[in-house]
Amino acid sequence: MHSPLKNIRFIGKVDNVVPLIAICDILIFAGCTPHFPRPVYEAWALKKPIVAFDMDGISDNIENDIDGVIVNENTCYGLSNAIPSVNSRMGKNGYKKAMERFDMNKNIEKIIKIYGEI
Numbered sequence: 001m002h003s004p005l006k007n008i009r010f011i012g013k014v015d016n017v018v019p020l021i022a023i024c025d026i027l028i029f030a031g032c033t034p035h036f037p038r039p040v041y042e043a044w045a046l047k048k049p050i051v052a053f054d055m056d057g058i059s060d061n062i063e064n065d066i067d068g069v070i071v072n073e074n075t076c077y078g079l080s081n082a083i084p085s086v087n088s089r090m091g092k093n094g095y096k097k098a099m100e101r102f103d104m105n106k107n108i109e110k111i112i113k114i115y116g117e118i
Contacts, residue, residue, distance in 0.1 A: 054070045
């Protein structure tokens with residue numbers, strides 16, 4: 001029998017997560033403190049689906065069952081039970097959202113408008 005523990009590695013502090021996200025199938029965001037959603041968007045930029053706890057900053061950006069899975073039970077069991085419901089379509093949907101929200105031309109227009117109003 002294959003043990004899933006063989007697929008889990010603790011590697012300590014990492015400054016550049018992009019290569020690690022690139023080799024993963026899913027980003028499991030196990031933070032419990034409200035957080036800026038940068039890891040979510042980094043994963044979506046690489047078309048990876050997300051599993052994350054329901055918390056401010058993270059779950060406001062994820063559409064449950066559309067571009068990731070929001071876990072209400074803040075335990076390792078909650079996270080692990082959510083994994084089977086993840087599919088590659090979620091990563092593709094997240095990619096579309098990330099590209100739309102971080103489109104350089106749209107954001108330049110928004111910044112110009114803000115400066116114009118000041």
